[in-house]
Amino acid sequence: MSTNEPAIQARDLGVRFRRNKRGKRTIKDLFAGSARRTRPGEFWALRNVTFDVRQGESIGVVGRNGQGKSTLLKLVAGVLIPDEGGVTVHGGVAPLIEITGGFVGDLSVRENVRLAAGLRGMSRAEVNRRFDGIIDFAEIRDFVDTPYKHLSNGMKVRLAFSVVSQLDEPILLVDEVLAVGDRAFREKCYRRIDELLTEGRTLFFVSHNEKDLRRFCTRGLYLDKGGLAMDAPIVEVLDRYNADYATG
Incomplete structure (x- = not known):
């Protein structure tokens, strides 16, 4: 059950990347000129994204590939630092993103x-x-x-x-991890997430699986062209997303 207490607060979030091999801007680039000016070879993965998530809410993030969904999740997780705006997370996060990172091959x-x-x-x-x-x-x-x-x-x-x-941790971040594994294990994961939600955890869930989004989420954020196109109940967001997808 959600409360009025904030879990995640995002304000005017913006992240930009380079299209060339250098990837994201360096510290040197930050001091070379205005952080807000777009330089040749750069693009904004996210910009002007603002939303709040209350404690205990289940949020689904939808959008086509390359629209900033995983970037947004990494901002919430603290893996990326925004170029504009900011995100405040009230409480620790349990990140189910790139989850096999940190394991060492030669160790048991x-x-x-x-x-x-x-x-x-x-x-x-x-x-x-x-x-x-x-x-x-x-x-x-x-x-x-x-x-x-x-x-x-x-x-x-x-x-x-x-x-x-x-x-x-009170906030669960999930990025397509349920798309892997066999059917029996996926069902086991579903039950585990159900248990965590029953405990009052907050869910921030990125997925292309409409069935999963409808099962776990009550509210949706629709990202399009790096911006927040819609923030509404998950059913309405999925309807809008599917309609946009159908029209190309």
Whole structure:
């Protein structure tokens, strides 16, 4: 159940990137001239994006590829720093984005669980208490002392989801992670997310899967051409998005 207390507050967010190999602007570029001027070879991935998310809300972010959805999620996660505006997050985040990052190939599964959970803010005592649950959820009990690099891609994703979904952070960030894995494990992930939402967690969910968006989200943000085209109940947002997509 949502409250009137803010979880995420975004104001006039803007992020720009380079089209050439240099990628995002450097610190030197920031001091070379106005941060607001667009230079040759640059484009705005997001601009003038403003919204609020209340605690306990379930927000779905939709839009075609390249419209800034994952960039927005990374801003909320603190992975990217905006070039314009700002985003304030009230409480910690459990990021289910690029979730296999931070795992070390030569370390065992056991060692990686302790490392990955620790890097994500879990204390040693918490890791010890939750270790068996993490391994069992990921269904890799027989591989606990196997080097991580020898796991299949599916096993790696299951392990990463299991670790992150055990975090107690109030805000859950999800970026298409449910698109991977077999059907049985996806259903297991769905049930886990349902449990977290029942606990009152806030969900910020980027997906192309309309069924998932309708299942988990009550409100939608529609990004188009790097801007916020619509902020409304998820059913209305999906209807608008589908209509725009149909007309090209």
